[in-house]
Amino acid sequence: MTELKLYDPFPNMQFSDKHCFLCGAHTEPDNRTPVFATWLQDRYKLRDKELLLLDKSITTYGELTIPCCDQCHTQHVIPLEEEIAAASEQGIAGLQALDPRKLFQWIGKMYYGTLITELIKEADPLIMPQNPVSENPKMLGKFREFFKVLQSMRVPMAFSDFLPCSLFMLEVSPTQDELPFEYHDELTTMAFSVKLGPVVLVCTLLDNGIIGKALGKLYRLTQGQQLHPIQVAEFKARVFYAAYIFNVIPEYFERPIKPGDTHITLDTIIDDVTNEVFNPWEMTAYAHMLEEMLKPWDIREKEILADPTKPISFLLDDENNFKPLERYQKLS
Known part of the structure; x- marks a missing residue:
């Protein structure tokens, strides 16, 4: 049975090669998953193509991996990737037929995988970025809210009348x-x-x-x-x-868990009273x-x-x- 508890790596900045990106479990060096899935690398011949990171170091699509425990890899990451791979083979009709939450999770995993690679590298950068992400409280708060909803990959979750x-x-x-x-x-x-x-x-x-x-x-x-x-x-x-x-950052709140609940429900608020939703064009x-x-x-x-x-x-x-x-x- 899945534990209805979210993982929060942000208070202690628990970003390292020793913690699963999705649940925080301790991982060994070979417990990793590609940020850009193997099927994606194979289909579009990406494995050796280069990517430039914020600290000016260069990696490749094939080398860009993140720590991931066996359970999250086999139970959550691989099934999601297989679903997206199969849908994308059917072109736009296949992708349109998917639950939009699945596409959000898939895109979110690639985005977050790139983000935590940057956070891990900031501990020992090739060249210190001009504006380190780890030293920007507003950005970290934004990423923390994002990670709450990304955990719908792992934890059964309902969004109350919204998609993030x-x-x-x-x-x-x-x-x-x-x-x-x-x-x-x-x-x-x-x-x-x-x-x-x-x-x-x-x-x-x-x-x-x-x-x-x-x-x-x-x-x-x-x-x-x-x-x-x-x-x-x-x-x-x-x-x-x-x-x-x-110009606003959504916040997400868990409803209290009641006996017999099979999922977490998240509510959301946006501070559009003190902040304009969009800055001027x-x-x-x-x-x-x-x-x-x-x-x-x-x-x-x-x-x-x-x-x-x-x-x-x-x-x-x-x-x-x-x-x-x-x-x-x-x-x-």
Whole structure:
């Protein structure tokens, strides 16, 4: 029987290679699980591809592993990975058929695995990061709240009328799509995207669906459409920028456990009385984010803000309707 008790590594900063990332149990050196699952590495030939960490050290997808006890590995991590692998083979229809909680857990595990790798490395960094995560109380508080809901991987859990994240699913047109896999995350804003063949998942991991509602009209316009990769890049820029200006941190509270309970129920509150939910939209800051996402097409801020009142858009026409785009050709 599963113990209905959450693990909290944050008060004692219990991040090391000797504690399971999910339950805190003591682990031996060979008790590890890949942050990016073996099936993902095999399908997209990722094993030897490099990743740059915050302390400027370089690892590979294959080398990036986290401590995980046998029970969590066999009972929770592997079944989740198998479910996602099977669904992703069916394309967007397979992923849409999944319980969104499963996608949240899967994305959350990759994000959190990357995060605790950074926290472990901060104890002995190659180069000390400019803003160490372990020395930022606000960020640690945010990660602590996130880890509560991520433990739904391990502990039977019900969310009371909310999903902790906003999740977007886009389908990519094959016409000018040359990337079978792409991964992008922002540690501090908790925005994440991963491309699995023709499907791109974009997620803001700790917003209780607020960003999803804010961008709901745009997202609905993309549904049933095959997007050009440059349109996907713009959509990602809008989501990542929304996460950047998102200004509140959800808090989660366990309801008291009663005899006979088979799961934990979490309630949530957001302090939107003393804090604005979103900081003001700044055109230049958004243009910087969009420029970063549009790097493969060499589109610079000057072009993005050719009209200072309205940034360039590949998704929407002048009437804010969806703009079909089969091929993109840069004008010289």
